[in-house]
Amino acid sequence: MSRPSNPISSIENVECQAAPIYAYQSLPGIDYIRRVIIHPGSLQQPIIISLDTVLFSQDNYPQYEALSYKWGSEEHRELIRVDIANGQTISVTSNLAVALKHLRRTDKPRTMWIDAICINQADVVEKGPQVKMMGEIYRHAARVAVWLGPEADNSDIAMAKMEYLGSQIQFDFAKTMRMSPAMAAMEPDMADWKIPLHLESKDLHAITHLLLRSWFGRLWIRQEISLASSAAIIICGHSQVSWPVFLRGIAVILLKPRRTVCNPDPESISLVENLDSQLLKRTRVLTSFLRSAHIHASLFALRDTFGTSGCADPRDRIYGVLALLPDFLGKKIVPDYTKPFGDVYKETFLHCLRTTMDLSVLRECECGTGSHIPSWVPAWSTNPKHTQLHNQFASSHIAA
Structure with a gap:
């Protein structure tokens, strides 16, 4: 049985479709960027944003969070309102629209840098210098927020498991790439690469599907997350984990042998083997995260x-x-x-x-x-x- 549509949301969608497209104003110079201010609202309410232009230089790094995400299909787009007063709209991919709804706060605005909105994608002359600045934009963001997508395939279980695994170890990313027990580890043996990691088949299933999400397959992710501060977070649906903890969870998954607990029937064993082979496809990219971000x-x-x-x-x-x-x-x-x-x-x-x-x-x-x-x-x-x-x-x- 389908859920009844929200009549207010339907009216807003019709109004957005009839509204004029937002007209970008040229940036004052190559040292300027735009920021998007996401107006507060509930998950069900239409998205409303504002844009401002600020100087971006060594003497004046503005405050904002930067979003790292998968653009999604260009065929599925939605219109979002830019300042309810002027009635203009911007077209974004459906994946970004969902991200905006999850990212906005209920009580106060949230200021972010989002490439699809903050760069005039129709202006190829503006786009070049702005793309050149992206490394510095992510480096100087107060926080980088990674959007993996809405909750699915027991992603809440996977996020909780990755947070637990990452909390059990310390990891030397810069030199030895070795694990050691965290100060408050409940399972110190988690840092011993010779002791297998025991996973329930449902946990392996959830983690594999999480790590196979399209964000991990993006070219831009290494630059965006490697340059991020330690305050970076991974968001999936309503779950979020700090990036350093999530990264240590990846280290546990990749560096320890695994023993998956499952039913001894051929179908269950075949499923586990298939999940292991799927996870193997991400090994090279995931391993690259474990190397020091400061090594060019x-x-x-x-x-x-x-x-x-x-x-x-x-x-x-x-x-x-x-x-x-x-x-x-x-x-x-x-x-x-x-x-x-x-x-x-x-x-x-x-x-x-x-x-x-x-x-x-x-x-x-x-x-x-x-x-x-x-x-x-x-x-x-x-x-x-x-x-x-x-x-x-x-x-x-x-x-x-």
């Missing part, structure tokens, strides 16, 4: 790690990781969405060659990459066909 990677190492991650615009294969590159590379590449992606790839590759004077980057070139780029330029828009063996796989680091 090369453009090619990032491609190796995030080559299968999703982004809507092929140019973002470069622009989405700029803040993770060494300064001599990242700060020299200027996003320009007026250029075809083939030109962006070619210019980036030539810049890497001139800067590093290292011809080994030519190994990233692959045959059959299409007519958009020369054969001597890496096809960053496609998944890598091979994996480079890096120094950590040297025989001196591996015990037989």
Whole structure:
């Protein structure tokens, strides 16, 4: 039986559809950003926002939270109202609309930076400099809020389990990448990688579905969350966990052998094996989170790690990781969405060659990459066909 629709919400939707689209005012300069103020309201009420423009510089970092999320399908969009007084609207994806409803407070406004709203997506000239600033925007946010999506597949169980696992250990992200018991650990053995982690099959099912959510498959996430302060939070439905605790939970899941408690029948065993294989698909990206956020990677190492991650615009294969590159590379590449992606790839590759004077980057070139780029330029828009063996796989680091 379907639930009755909210008549007030239906009226608001009709009014939004008839309202004019919001007209962005040009930013005063390249050192300015917009912030979105989410007006207070209940989960059922229509979304109302305001936009303001503020100076963003070393001498004047404004207060805001930054949102990290999956845009969602462009085919499913909703209109949200910008200031009830002027009656204009902005079109956002349905996933962002749901996020806004969960993020807004009931008693006071919430000021955030959200790329889809704060950057005029229709203005490619504005978009380039704003994308260039995104690393600093996430770095200087009071908090980064990660939106995984609404509650589903026992996500509340998964969030609670990840919070518990993460609370049991300490983890050295910068040096040894080893676990040690937390000061108030109820299970000190959780930090011993030789002792298997016992999980109920329902817990494994919930955690796997949580880690397979589309946010973890986004290209932009490493930049957004790696640059975030320790106040970052993960939000799924009505559950939230601090990012550092969630990250330690990931360490437990990845670094300890698992023994899943399930019924001994073939169907249950097959289900557990399938969940394990599904979780394996996220291993490379999840492992990258455990490395120190302050270690810069090369453009090619990032491609190796995030080559299968999703982004809507092929140019973002470069622009989405700029803040993770060494300064001599990242700060020299200027996003320009007026250029075809083939030109962006070619210019980036030539810049890497001139800067590093290292011809080994030519190994990233692959045959059959299409007519958009020369054969001597890496096809960053496609998944890598091979994996480079890096120094950590040297025989001196591996015990037989």
